[in-house]
Amino acid sequence: MKAIILGADGYIGWPMAMKMANEYGEVAVVDNYVTRKLVADVGGTSALPIGKDLKQRAENFSKHFPGKKIYVEEGDLRSPSFVEAVVKKYKPEVIVHLAQQRSAPYSQVSAIHALYTQTNNVATNLNVIYAMKKHTPKGHLLKMGTMGEYGTPNIVIEEGNMEIEYKGRKDKVMAPRAPGSFYHLSKVFDTYNVAFANRIWSMRATDVMQGVVYGTRTEEMIDEGLRTRLDIDAIWGTVINKYCAQLIAWNKLLIYGKGLMTRGFLSLQDSINCLFLLAENPPEEGEYRVVNQLDKIYNTYQLAEIVQKIGAEMGYKSTFETIEDPRVEKQEHYYEVTHEILPRLGFAPKSTMEEQVRQMISDLAAYKKYWYRKRDRIKPNVYWKDTDNAASLKSKWLLKHTGKGYAEDFKVSE
Numbered sequence: 001m002k003a004i005i006l007g008a009d010g011y012i013g014w015p016m017a018m019k020m021a022n023e024y025g026e027v028a029v030v031d032n033y034v035t036r037k038l039v040a041d042v043g044g045t046s047a048l049p050i051g052k053d054l055k056q057r058a059e060n061f062s063k064h065f066p067g068k069k070i071y072v073e074e075g076d077l078r079s080p081s082f083v084e085a086v087v088k089k090y091k092p093e094v095i096v097h098l099a100q101q102r103s104a105p106y107s108q109v110s111a112i113h114a115l116y117t118q119t120n121n122v123a124t125n126l127n128v129i130y131a132m133k134k135h136t137p138k139g140h141l142l143k144m145g146t147m148g149e150y151g152t153p154n155i156v157i158e159e160g161n162m163e164i165e166y167k168g169r170k171d172k173v174m175a176p177r178a179p180g181s182f183y184h185l186s187k188v189f190d191t192y193n194v195a196f197a198n199r200i201w202s203m204r205a206t207d208v209m210q211g212v213v214y215g216t217r218t219e220e221m222i223d224e225g226l227r228t229r230l231d232i233d234a235i236w237g238t239v240i241n242k243y244c245a246q247l248i249a250w251n252k253l254l255i256y257g258k259g260l261m262t263r264g265f266l267s268l269q270d271s272i273n274c275l276f277l278l279a280e281n282p283p284e285e286g287e288y289r290v291v292n293q294l295d296k297i298y299n300t301y302q303l304a305e306i307v308q309k310i311g312a313e314m315g316y317k318s319t320f321e322t323i324e325d326p327r328v329e330k331q332e333h334y335y336e337v338t339h340e341i342l343p344r345l346g347f348a349p350k351s352t353m354e355e356q357v358r359q360m361i362s363d364l365a366a367y368k369k370y371w372y373r374k375r376d377r378i379k380p381n382v383y384w385k386d387t388d389n390a391a392s393l394k395s396k397w398l399l400k401h402t403g404k405g406y407a408e409d410f411k412v413s414e
């Protein structure tokens with residue numbers, strides 16, 4: 001098998017699975033549906049329908065792409081034996097690892113949410129590293145990190161190592177990390193774990209520092225039943241996706257603080273194309289490669305202006321409302337990122353942000369009945385300064401899962 005995709009029921013994982021199955025003829029995918037459960041747990045829902053489970057999605061894909069197959073494995077990647085069995089069964093050339101808790105606000109809800117985030121993320125990654133070392137020692141781990149690992153330093157964010165001179169001596173060190181949430185911190189742990197596996201076992205890996213992803217469509221979505229999930233609530237949604245929902249729900253876009261917080265962005269289609277390009281162009285045997293994956297840099301005010309402009313062209317008038325920034329982050333800062341590897345491999349953005357925003361507004365409007373009744377969830381309800389935001393959130397599933405079940409999962413005594 002050429003590839004396994006971990007986290008294939010997710011926003012990026014599903015279109016990635018379709019792309020690889022389409023290109024390679026077959027792909028194996030894994031998920032335990034935890035994003036569905038955690039989103040529902042805090043009162044959210046995917047704004048677009050995604051079907052019952054991966055088996056149904058895979059069957060539907062094969063109907064539209066005859067002869068192409070997605071093999072589904074359901075299970076929790078925190079289990080070392082499950083991960084080992086899957087890697088042993090398929091012995092893939094590349095594993096695309098997307099299966100993690102990916103919401104910064106979720107990780108900041110309370111101690112339990114932070115604990116779940118970090119244990120889930122570090123455990124899945126370590127299990128994949130060990131299973132690959134055992135069953136595909138020359139395989140390529142294509143691991144999804146985040147640009148949020150770096151924070152917002154007052155120097156250019158390098159792609160990989162940077163040369164430093166300190167007290168008269170020179171060395172190469174990894175670009176500094178200053179993550180802004182317990183979620184982003186979990187990704188920093190992963191980075192050091194993958195880099196360490198490379199040092200001791202010569203693991204071949206690409207560590208992708210990805211910007212914020214937006215959009216609803218990729219080329220393989222030729223039928224309504226092939227859509228991917230879209231989160232638009234304050235905990236699980238990312239900024240542009242949330243603005244588009246706010247436009248339709250309230251004719252009002254919520255700007256955090258001064259709106260000058262600046263980050264890198266790329267569309268869902270570009271994210272998929274970049275990952276595919278990296279899978280097709282693996283690092284050398286024994287190489288650890290860091291890639292900064294983004295298209296353009298914007299601040300959150302500029303993004304709101306784009307959504308407002310496109311919205312107006314589509315008949316949605318909107319105003320801006322400035323609210324307190326629920327996060328603890330620099331309100332004004334320098335932001336420059338080196339991103340040369342992907343363009344060198346041939347990456348060029350497929351479409352403009354304006355085109356993607358137009359498509360997203362139109363998709364959200366078409367599926368309004370799925371999410372409109374939950375529109376109050378788009379207002380921020382998790383504040384970084386609070387250690388227990390859980391009062392307004394149910395989190396029943398998580399609490400059950402991390403109570404007795406938690407100890408059982410890891411076979412440790414309580």
Ligand SMILES: NC(=O)c1ccc[n+]([C@@H]2O[C@H](COP(=O)([O-])OP(=O)(O)OC[C@H]3O[C@@H](n4cnc5c(N)ncnc54)[C@H](O)[C@@H]3O)[C@@H](O)[C@H]2O)c1
Pocket residue numbers: 006007008009010011012013030031032033034035036075076077078097098099100101102120124144145146147210211212213214229238
């Ligand atoms: N969406 C973005 O803007 C963005 C930006 C930068 C990085 N990333 C990273 O990209 C990856 C994918 O993000 P996404 O937006 O598709 O998230 P997602 O939550 O939609 O998808 C992740 C999938 O992994 C699964 N999963 C999580 N833990 C698992 C476990 N223990 N066992 C089995 N499956 C598990 C979830 O059920 C989910 O389907 C994540 O690692 C995320 O941190 C995303």
